[in-house]
Every structure is written in C-alpha cells, then in structure tokens.
Amino acid sequence: MTTKKIWIVGLATTVMIALMLLEGTPSVAANDQPSGASADVKIDNFSFGPQTLTVSVGTTVVWTNRDDIPHTVVSTDGVFKSKVRDTDEKFFYTFAKAGTYPYFCSVHPKMTGKVVVQ
C-alpha cells in the first residue's frame, strides 16, 4: 500500500475503535472494569471517597481506612455491616444484585456514601 493508504486505514481503524469504546455500557466506560473485578473506596478525613461509586453487578468493593481514626461501613438497609476498621484495615463486599446501596459510618454518622450497582 502507499503511505497515504496506510495512513487512511490507520486513521479509519482508530476511529472505529474509538466508536466501539464509546458505545460500551456506562459501567465499563466509566470504571474500565469487567464484572467480577474490584473497586475502591478510600476512607479519609471523616469521608468516603468517592462518595458515590458506580459499579457493575458482581463487583467487589474494597473500603480502605486511611484515616487516623477507626470507622465502620454500615448499610442503612441492613445489607452489609463491617466490624470496626482501624487505620489501613479493609472491608470487602461483593454486590451480587443491581440497586442503590446507601451506607454510613455508625461511629460518625455524618459520614455517608452510596454504591450504585448496575
């Protein structure tokens, strides 16, 4: 092929790949994670980050306490409840069902967060 043709094919391929990626499901595009993978929430300065986390069904969310004070992760609907987590300790929960899961820290109830499972 001539250089020009190679260039055109290369550009077309790039555009096609870009279009494919853009058409992907929101959870895949947003977090770049296939189902069954994990997502992280960092606990620091008396807050959950990100405060709202969107994941796909089957994802295991990992909360890590980076604060210098212990916290807990407790679902407001009784779906999950961690033991107290001190600095650097983690809590894991795998979301098997789609839905919205608000939670808070039972020790410092002003700390709230949400996991949206799609």
Next chain:
Amino acid sequence: MTTKKHNLIDQRLQDFNDDGVDRRGFLKCMAWAGTGLVWTLSGGIPASRAFAKVYGKHAGKGGYFSFVQISDSHIGFSKPANPDVTATLQTAINKINAMPQKPDFIIHTGDLSQLSKPSEFDTLDQALKGAAAKQIYFVPGEHDMLSDNGEEYLKRYGKGTKGSGWYSFDHKGVHFVALVNVANLKAGGMGSLGREQLEWLEGDLKGRSASTPIVLFAHIPLWTIYPDWGWGTDDSEQALSYVKRFGSVTVLNGHIHQIMQKIEGRVSFHTAMSTAFPQPAPGTAPSAGPMKVPTDQLQRVLGITDVNYLVSGSSLAIVDSPLGDSGSSASGSGRGLAVVDSLFG
C-alpha cells in the same frame, strides 16, 4: 464573650441559700477566686485552696464538695497526635491526686477506649485504681460502642444502668443524670438519646423540687456546636425541656476535645478537654480528627475539669486546668483564665 460576661453579672437571681449572698455576690467572690486561681496556677500552688477559702467564707449551711470531670482518654490510640495516651491519663490522675481538697468522685464523659477492646478498658481501670477518688461514674463515647452495641462497655460499667447505659444518682443534694447519646446513631445524624431514654428522663425528674441542682452528663454535646462534624444531639431539645424548670442546671460533655461553653438562662453547658489528644476548632480543619501540636505544647491542650459546689445552694464553679502546669505558657493559664472569666466575669 464580653457581652455574656456582663449579662451574667447583671442577672438578678434570688438568694438560694439564705446566707446573704445572692448569685451576683457569689459571682463577685468567685471572680476573686478566679483571679487567685490563675495566680496560684502560675505560682505552682494547687488551685483548690483558693476555693476552700472562698467557700469557707460563704459556706453557710455545710461547706462544699467538688468532683472532677475527665474525658476522652482513648486508651489504645497511638498515633503522632499522642503516642502515649496512657501516660497523659496518668498525668491527669496525678493532677487530681495533688489537689489538697480531694474530689468526692470522678466523672468520665466517655471515649474511655479507642476501639472498645478489653485490654484497653483493662489499662484504663488499672490507671484509675491509683486515683485518690475511688468512686468513678462513666458514660460511654462512640468509641466504646464498637463491640456489638457496647457489650464490652456495659459488661464492665453498666451495672445498675438502663438501656444503653443511662442512670442517675444523688450526691449531697445534687441530682446527677448520666445520659447515653452514642447508641443507635442514624445515617446523616448527630448524637441521639432516643425515645426510651427520653421517657425515662422525664420520669426520673418528675416530682423533684425545682431548687434541686441538676447535673446532666453525656459524651456528645447536648447543644449544637457544629452539625457538619456531628457536634450536637438531634433530640436534646426534648431533654432540655425537662430541666428548664430547675433553678440550676449544669451540662457536662466531652467528645470535641476542647473547651466550649454556653449559658442559657439557668443552664450552663460545658465541654471538657481530652486527656489524650486535642481536636481542631470547628471548621478550621478538613475534619474533626486528632490534631498534632508541637510535643512541648501537648500538655497544655489536654486537661481536667474541677467542679465545685456550694452544698446548700445552687452556685457552682467550673475550672478547667491543662495538664501542663508550667504557668509560663500564656495559652495554658490563658485558657484557665478565659474559662473562669467567661463564667464569673
């Protein structure tokens, strides 16, 4: 602060104890005692001697008693803000033991432990065994509720208490009420007393003479200091409505690791310093967590609170003393002076 000072002095309240000293006169005496107190702190002479002098002069029917409030010992905490909270607790106990006038008892307004671990409670109990006052009253903080809704705390300190650990007792004519506002906390909320406890409180206070001095103590402040950080109690209004009719009400809290005060009518609110680590003033930091200060400053931002009562009356004096007694520190004695000033003008 200045406005509050004048309001307090100008308040005309009745002479409760028939000794010719109305509240204004009493407060003037306490102002002297306050000045004397600060002076004696700098001079290294224990403070309560000044009070004994004043009270002796006005005692009327029966002298006075004192008790000490300590708070937020957080045994088990070990981070830069204070790597040895057991040592600073011991400093607080030594300070109590050095008072020439022994306090009748000690009140601990919660967060005894950092993680509700048995070993942490053990260490606290061991330290308190060396306190001159053998009777100690506790209320739990949220850090003491971390094992199955406070099971470990209640096992040790819950004898004779109701629900999540509330109770009341009388001492030399003063009625003390221990409240728990750290159980069953709701998402997005602050401290909470709950309906069962409020109903109990209403019944507990019913029928008591309005001249009975009342002391309420709970971990989280019973007035709203800073909602963003959870510094308040969602349903405290109800509790405070039950004590409104009494001639003298004192509310003692902890949780915020710094002194804050408010006087509203006949109710005085007061929070204590921690014996473990300080926390930032509201809104001055990203969060309410432990605040690191230079090591040589630590003792000046930790402290105990000495509460003195005239037995036959309703007048009281609350004095906060930092653990660091160097006297040369402006912030240390400044804090003590500010507290006394704001109460007694």
